[in-house]
Amino acid sequence: MSNQSVSEVPGVPCSLVLAAALLSACGGDGKDAPVAQVPSTRPLAPVLSCSTSSLQAGAAGATLTAASLVTASNGASYCRVDGHVTTQGPAATSNQVRFVVAMPQSFKARYFFAGEGGSAGFIPAPDEKLLAEGYAFAGSDAGSPTPGLNWMFAADRTKATDYDQRGVHVSSAATQSLVSAYYGLKDAANANRKMYRYFDGCSGGGRMGLVAASIYPDDFDGVVVGAPGLNVNNQVMFGKVSKYLIDHPDAWISPTQLQALDAALLQKFDGADGAVDGLISDPGKVSIDASMWALFTPAQQGLLRIVVDGMDDFGQTYPGFTLGNPNGWTAFMFGTTPPPWSMNPADGRLPPASYLVFDTTSRGMFGPTYDFATRFSFADSLDVNGWNAMYKNVYPASGNIKVANLNPFFQRGGKMLFWHGTADNGISLTDTRRFYADLAAAQGGQAKLSQMAQLFEVPGTQHCGGGIGAQDVAAQALPALVDWVENGKAPAQLIGNRAAGAALPARSFLLCPSPQRAVFRGGVANPGGLDVNNAANWDCKSS
Numbered sequence: 283m284s285n286q287s288v289s290e291v292p293g294v295p296c297s298l299v300l301a302a303a304l305l306s307a308c309g310g311d312g313k314d315a316p317v318a319q320v321p322s323t324r325p326l327a328p329v330l331s332c333s334t335s336s337l338q339a340g341a342a343g344a345t346l347t348a349a350s351l352v353t354a355s356n357g358a359s360y361c362r363v364d365g366h367v368t369t370q371g372p373a374a375t376s377n378q379v380r381f382v383v384a385m386p387q388s389f390k391a392r393y394f395f396a397g398e399g400g401s402a403g404f405i406p407a408p409d410e411k412l413l414a415e416g417y418a419f420a421g422s423d424a425g426s427p428t429p430g431l432n433w434m435f436a437a438d439r440t441k442a443t444d445y446d447q448r449g450v451h452v453s454s455a456a457t458q459s460l461v462s463a464y465y466g467l468k469d470a471a472n473a474n475r476k477m478y479r480y481f482d483g484c485s486g487g488g489r490m491g492l493v494a495a496s497i498y499p500d501d502f503d504g505v506v507v508g509a510p511g512l513n514v515n516n517q518v519m520f521g522k523v524s525k526y527l528i529d530h531p532d533a534w535i536s537p538t539q540l541q542a543l544d545a546a547l548l549q550k551f552d553g554a555d556g557a558v559d560g561l562i563s564d565p566g567k568v569s570i571d572a573s574m575w576a577l578f579t580p581a582q583q584g585l586l587r588i589v590v591d592g593m594d595d596f597g598q599t600y601p602g603f604t605l606g607n608p609n610g611w612t613a614f615m616f617g618t619t620p621p622p623w624s625m626n627p628a629d630g631r632l633p634p635a636s637y638l639v640f641d642t643t644s645r646g647m648f649g650p651t652y653d654f655a656t657r658f659s660f661a662d663s664l665d666v667n668g669w670n671a672m673y674k675n676v677y678p679a680s681g682n683i684k685v686a687n688l689n690p691f692f693q694r695g696g697k698m699l700f701w702h703g704t705a706d707n708g709i710s711l712t713d714t715r716r717f718y719a720d721l722a723a724a725q726g727g728q729a730k731l732s733q734m735a736q737l738f739e740v741p742g743t744q745h746c747g748g749g750i751g752a753q754d755v756a757a758q759a760l761p762a763l764v765d766w767v768e769n770g771k772a773p774a775q776l777i778g779n780r781a782a783g784a785a786l787p788a789r790s791f792l793l794c795p796s797p798q799r800a801v802f803r804g805g806v807a808n809p810g811g812l813d814v815n816n817a818a819n820w821d822c823k824s825s
């Protein structure tokens with residue numbers, strides 16, 4: 283995964299780095315990625331020198347601050363350009379959206395923009411594998427000053443607007459223009475060349491991709507949308523979980539208890555998906571039975587009910603999280619220590635992601651002294667509905683992602699490839715299923731939608747990665763998306779991979795476009811002793 287620069291950012295506690303890494307862009311290193319079968323195209327060489335003075339004219343509206351040739355680990359050089367776009371309003375403030383673009387010496391007319399999860403806010407490291415494949419690589423901080431999980435910057439509504447919708451747009455426009463100039467794409471000799479533009483992001487990066495396609499349908503030709511943060515009430519759900527823990531510290535569930543639940547679910551339901559393979563790939567067939575509930579106190583059961591059943595408070599709804607691999611709930615939901623939590627890394631009582639998301643988003647919207655732990659009640663409709671409404675006001679694009687908004691993107695031929703882990707512990711798979719079903723209805727049914735957008739569910743994978751499922755989905759999705767955009771060939775399947783770990787063998791996974799799912803040829807009994815860890819022994823079938 284190329285969730286590179288998060289760990290380079292100073293001042294972010296280690297546990298936040300972990301969460302931020304999970305939330306960050308999933309461009310992927312894709313060492314095993316198949317090369318897309320596309321017609322050969324003549325690679326383009328630069329027509330300008332790699333310097334700010336040479337390139338500035340090609341970056342209208344942007345300020346270039348550095349440009350130099352960099353030697354990649356494979357010995358090839360690329361031109362790295364750093365710069366920013368200055369934005370203004372709606373507050374009486376200006377802001378800078380900082381960007382990077384890296385351009386190889388041999389360019390295959392493909393542009394890649396790396397979306398960012400969490401609160402964005404960092405300059406992504408150029409993906410040298412993509413550069414070697416002839417892509418230009420671009421990314422930006424989206425106008426956010428704080429990487430990780432910190433949205434307090436939204437007190438400045440100019441910054442909030444950049445993070446919500448404008449930052450990706452202005453930085454992709456500037457970098458696309460730069461790439462075009464660097465290779466002379468507007469020269470007469472290249473009159474027939476088209477630069478294909480791709481976006482890839484997961485979590486908050488998936489949100490960025492959906493917003494870009496909704497608001498600026500001409501900015502990209504293909505978008506990889508991983509586990510997207512498309513629903514305001516995802517944050518409200520985080521708030522509900524962390525508020526319950528603050529109000530009921532005795533309800534805290536330890537990592538050890540979650541492991542016990544995980545083991546009990548696997549023991550009972552591993553075969554329910556048709557393969558005894560150590561993971562639950564069809565969480566819809568799984569539920570917590572009486573013996574599993576008995577592992578928890580009544581207060582803990584109350585907490586689990588929120589996570590599993592979801593919320594439905596005064597009309598604000600969010601579906602529960604799937605029972606794919608609840609080990610992951612420690613990182614996002616409950617944390618590694620019960621409340622009271624503290625932001626001081628030295629005392630080891632850091633809060634979970636759920637708290638950080640809701641707390642910093644609340645302070646960014648309502649003011650830095652707004653402490654939801656004491657001021658917000660989930661029994662008060664004004665609090666619950668007011669928070670949702672305020673989010674939609676401060677982040678109007680992100681807070682109002684609707685399937686109908688994607689019509690112009692699809693009408694101009696844009697393609698969208700969704701993926702989401704069945705064990706996602708940060709964003710509910712069920713909510714993405716709901717959005718995809720709504721999209722199918724809006725586009726005239728699943729058969730028609732499949733020519734524009736597909737959803738791949740990824741067994742055992744947690745939020746944008748982690749867990750026991752495939753870890754290279756974004757990298758595998760990109761060449762499939764390229765083939766779809768440039769050759770009109772919709773992906774029939776993907777192969778994802780998991781490297782060998784301490785307790786698990788390496789595994790390849792067959793990933794199927796929903797509503798198909800991967801079915802193991804050996805079945806539960808597996809009389810022929812087929813290897814469940816080899817994707818070649820699985821088939822995509824309609825369920």
Ligand SMILES: [Ca+2]
Binds near residue numbers: 553563
């Ligand atoms: Ca299984």
